[in-house]
Amino acid sequence: MPRFSVVTVFAILVCAAPSALAAGAADQLSADGAYVRLPPPGAKNTGAFMVLRNKGATPLKLVKASNPASKVTELHAHLNEGGVMKMRQVPFIEVPAKGEAILKPGSLHVMLIDVIQPLKEGEQIVLTLGLEDGTSLAVPAPVRRPDLGVVPDAGTAAAAAHHPH
Amino acid sequence: MKTKRSAVIVALLLAGIGVAAVAWWVRPVAPRSQEVPVRSRLASAGGGTDGAVAVDFTLRSASGPMRLSDYRGRVVLVYFGYTFCPDICPTSLSATARALNSLRPEELRALQVLFVSVDPARDSVERLGEYAAFFHPSILGVTGTEVEVAEAARLFGAVYARHDSPGGGAYSIDHTALTYVVSPDGRLVARLPHAAEAALVATEVRRWLQPAASPQGVP
Numbered sequence: 329m330p331r332f333s334v335v336t337v338f339a340i341l342v343c344a345a346p347s348a349l350a351a352g353a354a355d356q357l358s359a360d361g362a363y364v365r366l367p368p369p370g371a372k373n374t375g376a377f378m379v380l381r382n383k384g385a386t387p388l389k390l391v392k393a394s395n396p397a398s399k400v401t402e403l404h405a406h407l408n409e410g411g412v413m414k415m416r417q418v419p420f421i422e423v424p425a426k427g428e429a430i431l432k433p434g435s436l437h438v439m440l441i442d443v444i445q446p447l448k449e450g451e452q453i454v455l456t457l458g459l460e461d462g463t464s465l466a467v468p469a470p471v472r473r474p475d476l477g478v479v480p481d482a483g484t485a486a487a488a489a490h491h492p493h
Numbered sequence: 494m495k496t497k498r499s500a501v502i503v504a505l506l507l508a509g510i511g512v513a514a515v516a517w518w519v520r521p522v523a524p525r526s527q528e529v530p531v532r533s534r535l536a537s538a539g540g541g542t543d544g545a546v547a548v549d550f551t552l553r554s555a556s557g558p559m560r561l562s563d564y565r566g567r568v569v570l571v572y573f574g575y576t577f578c579p580d581i582c583p584t585s586l587s588a589t590a591r592a593l594n595s596l597r598p599e600e601l602r603a604l605q606v607l608f609v610s611v612d613p614a615r616d617s618v619e620r621l622g623e624y625a626a627f628f629h630p631s632i633l634g635v636t637g638t639e640v641e642v643a644e645a646a647r648l649f650g651a652v653y654a655r656h657d658s659p660g661g662g663a664y665s666i667d668h669t670a671l672t673y674v675v676s677p678d679g680r681l682v683a684r685l686p687h688a689a690e691a692a693l694v695a696t697e698v699r700r701w702l703q704p705a706a707s708p709q710g711v712p
Contacts, residue, residue: 365583367579367583368576368583368623368624368627368628369623369624369627370576370620370623370624371576371577371579371583371624372577373577373579374579374580374583375579375580404580406580406581408670408687411669411670411671411684411686411687412652412653412667412668412669412670413581413667413668413669413670413687414656414667415579415580415581415656415665415667433580433583433584433587433688434580434581434584434687434688437580439579439580441579441663442663474583474584474587474590474628475587475591476587476590476591476594476628476629477590477591477592477593477594477595477691478594478595479594480594480598
């Protein structure tokens, strides 16, 4: 019997170790300023951006993402090769220990591919960010119009057309 | 005694296997290489000779055929992209729109922005029109046949290449994300980097607007 107990203890340790590590990984992660960029009319793909912060002492790896508004969600990066921008899916986005990963236009981002219904400005989309250890973080992200600067008279007139007085 | 020793050995063996399994399970995932052979074609990226070359093309907008030379007397910003472009084109066009919105009305009237689709198979001129106007009414979406678009891009030194999605979904297009500046006398005079700050774009536009103020300035 003691033989079995020793084996069992090892087996339990070995099997339990990964899930024990997994328990709090997502707790170490936070997402600030998350938003989904409102795609232009007819466009079915868009990006979601945010700053990911890891308060833990070990690096975290974001390995997948999902959301209810698009058929596919991928993690992407951009390479700028001599002025040619290449967008590529990446297997993970690493958030360094006690550090951050900045997801922004023209750089790392969560890609919403094939949106099911046209997105509306102000609509809230909950992104689920999956970490390497199987834990996940839910991030509410409002749909925001891209920053086009301060639109002068013509734009104001166009906007006013939607709200006639 | 003997059974205890063998139990320890078995346990250690199991532990070893377990550690190996965990190591495999948490192994680092190497980034997949999905390079497409556009690098060699980048050699032509410097093909557009700044400051000297007169450029022109005939393409189509939602209002019909157009020529770049229709805009002589105005500064023209030319950007090659496509409407299925999920991030780069919206980022570039938003930056351009911020620059346009910072200009005075008379400056804006002396400027035209052309968004040239390198994806005529998917981008109709109607779709392009809507897409471009979303960013700013001064941005006109244009395209042509594959050959016409390729010729226009070659003239500017812009390159593009289709990139098929590994998952078999819709393709994307790697493309030059520079904004080309055409002077009022129809010469390719500058290339602005991807998502250039509005202030830089506005400065560049004003620089070329000045000679246009006097008709004598145009040779």
